[in-house]
Amino acid sequence: xxxxxxxxLVYEQRYRFALELLLxxxxxxxxxxxxxxxxxxxxxxxxxxxxxxxxxALTGLDPLAQWASIGVQHPIFLLGGGMFAIGLGVRAxxxxxxxxxxxxxxxxxxxxxxxxxxxxxxLVPGSILLGLIYGxxxxxxxxxxSPRGHLxxxxxxxxxxxxxxxxxxxxxxxxxxxxxxxxxGRALTWSVGTLIVMYAVSYLLPLWSVAESAAKLTPFGWFAxxxxxxxxxxxxxxxxxxxxFSLVPLCVAGxxxxxxxxxxx
Amino acid sequence: xxxxxxxxxxxxxxxxxxxxxxxxxxxxxxxxxxGEIRGFLGPNGAGKTTAMRILVGLLRCTSGETRVFGGxxxxxxxxxxxxxxxxxxxxxxxxxxxxxxxxHFAALSQRKPVLREHACLHLRMSDEDLRRPVRxxxxxxxxxxxxxxxxxxxxxxLILDEPGEGLDPLVLNGLIAxxxxxRDEGRAILFSSHVLAEVEALxxxxxxxxxxxxxxxxxxxxxAQRRARHLVLELQDAATEIEIAGAExxxxxxxxxxxxxxxxxxxxxxxxAALPLQDARxxxxxxxxxxxxxxxxxxxx
Numbered sequence: 396x397x398x399x400x401x402x403x404l405v406y407e408q409r410y411r412f413a414l415e416l417l418l419x420x421x422x423x424x425x426x427x428x429x430x431x432x433x434x435x436x437x438x439x440x441x442x443x444x445x446x447x448x449x450x451x452a453l454t455g456l457d458p459l460a461q462w463a464s465i466g467v468q469h470p471i472f473l474l475g476g477g478m479f480a481i482g483l484g485v486r487a488x489x490x491x492x493x494x495x496x497x498x499x500x501x502x503x504x505x506x507x508x509x510x511x512x513x514x515x516x517x518l519v520p521g522s523i524l525l526g527l528i529y530g531x532x533x534x535x536x537x538x539x540x541s542p543r544g545h546l547x548x549x550x551x552x553x554x555x556x557x558x559x560x561x562x563x564x565x566x567x568x569x570x571x572x573x574x575x576x577x578x579x580g581r582a583l584t585w586s587v588g589t590l591i592v593m594y595a596v597s598y599l600l601p602l603w604s605v606a607e608s609a610a611k612l613t614p615f616g617w618f619a620x621x622x623x624x625x626x627x628x629x630x631x632x633x634x635x636x637x638x639x640f641s642l643v644p645l646c647v648a649g650x651x652x653x654x655x656x657x658x659x660x
Numbered sequence: 661x662x663x664x665x666x667x668x669x670x671x672x673x674x675x676x677x678x679x680x681x682x683x684x685x686x687x688x689x690x691x692x693x694x695g696e697i698r699g700f701l702g703p704n705g706a707g708k709t710t711a712m713r714i715l716v717g718l719l720r721c722t723s724g725e726t727r728v729f730g731g732x733x734x735x736x737x738x739x740x741x742x743x744x745x746x747x748x749x750x751x752x753x754x755x756x757x758x759x760x761x762x763x764h765f766a767a768l769s770q771r772k773p774v775l776r777e778h779a780c781l782h783l784r785m786s787d788e789d790l791r792r793p794v795r796x797x798x799x800x801x802x803x804x805x806x807x808x809x810x811x812x813x814x815x816x817x818l819i820l821d822e823p824g825e826g827l828d829p830l831v832l833n834g835l836i837a838x839x840x841x842x843r844d845e846g847r848a849i850l851f852s853s854h855v856l857a858e859v860e861a862l863x864x865x866x867x868x869x870x871x872x873x874x875x876x877x878x879x880x881x882x883x884a885q886r887r888a889r890h891l892v893l894e895l896q897d898a899a900t901e902i903e904i905a906g907a908e909x910x911x912x913x914x915x916x917x918x919x920x921x922x923x924x925x926x927x928x929x930x931x932x933a934a935l936p937l938q939d940a941r942x943x944x945x946x947x948x949x950x951x952x953x954x955x956x957x958x959x960x961x
Contacts, residue, residue, distance in 0.1 A: 399767035407755065495751025499809070502716040502745035502819075503768040506737045657718040658679070658710075 397505050400513040408483070412521060416528050418475045423532025426466040430459060431542030457625055459544030463533050463551070464621035467526075467558045473594075476525040476562040480518060481586050484569025487514040488652060489582035498657055511570075511649050518566045526559025527552060550627035554620040557630075560637040564614040564644075565590060571644035574651040577658075614640040667694050669742075669817045669848040670715055675724035677710055677872075684710045686872040687724070692817065692848045697839060699863035700852040707872040708852040709748060712819050715850070716745045728817065741770060744810035748821040748852075750802075754795030758785075758805050761794055762812055771813035779811050782834040799826045807835065811842070818842065820851040824858050836862050888920040893932075894939035904931040 466472060491497035501510060530551030537546045569586040576582040597615030600607075610616030617636035622628055670692040677685040685707045692698050702708050713719040714726055717733030717740060726732060731739040753761055766773040780786070783804045789797075794805065803826045810818060818839070824832050839849055839862060853859050859866060860880055868876035868883075876883055891907065895915040902909075906923035915938070921928055932940055 397768065399764060403753070403756075403764055407753070491751070495747060495749040496753060497751075498713070498716075498718055498747045499745070499750055499752075499765070499806075500768060501718060502740060502743060502747075503765065504737050504739075504741040504770060505768055509737075656679075656720060658713070 396512045396516055397509045400500070400505070400510065401516055404483070404514065404517045408479070408517070408521070411482070412479055415475055415479050415525060419472060419525050420528045420532035420535075422469075422471055422475065423463075423466060423529040424536040425532075426462055427459070427533045427536035427542055427546070428540050430462045431536070431540035457544045459537075459542055459546060460621060460625035463546065463624050464554075464619075466533070467529055467554065467620050468615075468618070470594075472529060472558070473561075473565075473590075476522070476558070477565045477590070479525060480522050480562045480566030481569040481583070481590075483514065483518050483521070484566040484571075485573050485579055485582045485586060487511075487570055488573040488648075489576040490573070490579040492577055492657060493579050501657060507652050508649065511652050514570065515645060518570070519563060522562040522566055523556055523559035525562055526557070527555035529558060530555035546624065547627055550624050553627065553629055554623040557618060557620055557623060557634060557637065560634065560641065561614055561618045564637060564640040567641040567644040567648070571648040571651070574648040574655070668692070669694055670728045670850070671726070672711065672714065672721075673725045673727075675711070675714060675721045675726060677707075677714065677719060678722045684872050685714075685721070688869070688872070688874055690867055690874070692850045694816065694848045695843060695846045696865060697843050697849040697851070697863050699859040699866040700850055700869065701856075701859060701866055702852070702869040706869045708869060709821055710872075711869070712745075712821050712850070712852065713747075715819055716740060716743055742816040744813065744815035744818045744820075746806050746810040746818075746820045746823055748825070750806040752794045752797075752802055752805055752809075755793060757793055758790035758797070759787075761805065762790070762809055765809040766813055769813045769815075771815075773812035775814040776808065776812040779808055779838060782838040783807060784831055784834060800828060800831070803827055804831065811838065814842075814847075816847055818847060818849045818851070820849070822852055822854065824853055824855055832858070888922050889925075889928075890943040891917075891919040891921055891928075892941045892943075893917045893919070893935070893937055896936040896938050900936055902935065904928060907931075 488497065491500070501507065530548075533546060534548055534551055536542075565586070568589060569582065572585040572589075573582040576585070593613035594615060597610040597613045600609040614637055617633045617640070619630065619633060623630065668691055670690075672688050672690040675685055675688045675690075676683070688707070688711060690700075690711060700708050700711070710719060714721050715728060715733060717728075717735075717737065720734045726734070729739045729742055733739050733743075753764075756764065762773060762776060766776075780790070785801075785804050785808065789801065794802065797805065803823070807820070807823055810820060823835060827835060836858070839851075843849060843864070851862075863880060866876070866878065866880055866883060867874060888908075893902075893916070895902075895917060898915045902917060902919075904919070904921065905927055907919045907921040907928070909917070910920055911918040928942075
């Protein structure tokens with residue numbers, strides 16, 4: 396890894412990442428605060444949970460745990476957290492190649508492996524932090540608004556870490572596409588397009604009984620924060636699967652970067 | 661000028677590079693030695709940038725051998741500690757200040773920016789300029805910053821892809837002075853340019869490339885001498901017969917004769933001495949002509 400490179404990446408991300416943390420934290424806070432203060436909203440939630448329960452692994456959970464779980468599977472969370480992970484992944488290779496800065500940096504005594512690992516070193520804690528901050532927002536709202544039900548801090552940390560692993564898999568996929576592309580736009584299109592398809596496969600295809608297990612082909616299919624928030628159980632198989640969904644594209648990206656020509660933007 | 665032992669710092673031997681079906685380089689031999697400024701000339705798409713990128717390890721050659729400080733720049737990133745590289749499309753991080761960007765690249769090079777202040781003076785870059793964010797820079801300022809990041813750590817090999825692009829004449833003179841100074845300190849410099857006056861003013865050696873093949877190499881003087889000279893003779897008598905080995909008649913009007921001549925100068929001078937001349941003028945081919953002639957020939961081939 397290259398420490399100057401990590402410093403630069405952190406410097407570049409400082410405002411955007413702080414805003415994303417704020418957005419995700421505020422999202423967690425807002426959900427629990429709404430739940431605590433609006434009866435109509437709670438009733439609506441109960442109805443929706445009955446409807447969507449089997450799909451989002453919400454069956455048998457407390458309303459508050461259901462709600463906190465929905466929040467972390469909601470497109471707003473995925474978009475807010477995904478912006479960081481996908482943005483970093485896409486810029487890491489294709490973006491810097493297009494800008495002409497990759498040629499400058501790699502003309503220095505930095506190996507491609509160090510370049511790649513430095514980006515991973517920023518991507519991993521950043522994604523996990525975004526997942527954790529959601530739990531912090533929920534907990535803060537729970538303390539301030541005393542909603543019906545209970546949120547356990549440790550369980551929220553575990554669920555946050557799982558959400559972070561999901562975001563990490565987005566970033567890993569973006570890095571993989573970035574390693575194959577020469578333009579930021581192409582890498583971004585492939586990354587976002589693939590995520591949309593996987594989201595649809597995960598949440599819509601299972602409604603059709605023939606394709607019930609199709610969700611397991613995507614990281615979303617292994618992401619079930621509801622039981623963690625309610626019971627504090629650590630779903631090791633889910634965590635291992637989510638780590639694999641990050642590791643495989645990261646290995647492919649590293650392999651590709653190691654071999655590809657950097658012919659310029 | 662200091663006396664510095666000359667060593668080969670970078671060389672390519674029989675290097676070929678293919679991008680799919682396109683043959684970007686074809687059996688290229690190139691050597692850059694310490695204490696030498698080598699100009700790399702060629703039209704757009706000739707293969708200059710590809711060759712330079714192979715030398716800094718950004719591209720892997722399809723066949724042949726590339727050595728920089730004795731190591732393969734593709735496989736050994738550590739050999740790049742002694743390289744300063746300016747690509748033609750250098751991307752500089754716009755949100756950083758000029759100073760922060762230079763600090764960043766010095767840190768990546770694992771070297772202190774010992775030459776920064778000195779190079780800033782040559783390139784007319786003030787502290788105030790360096791404090792501004794790079795995104796506010798003009799094209800020329802960006803180019804100066806690009807040159808600074810390449811030279812600031814005083815590398816033993818400078819590879820500069822069109823460094824004069826976008827610079828005003830004052831700064832260009834400063835750059836030429838800076839590069840000559842580095843050459844005199846024993847640094848090796850490989851640079852490409854389309855501005856032949858720049859090459860003529862600066863280079864010890866020139867390598868010409870076209871269509872991925874080296875079509876000419878040597879000192880500017882050597883190259884010019886291998887080309888045709890222009891002769892304009894004023895004869896005393898319009899009827900005088902002229903026969904000079906290697907000379908070709910271009911125009912004859914009365915006592916005025918225009919010839920072109922290829923070959924060594926001594927037999928030519930001897931032949932001229934035997935002629936009844938009122939006046940004679942011999943002009944060496946300019947670099948532009950050499951350049952055009954080389955490319956014309958290569959294109960015909």
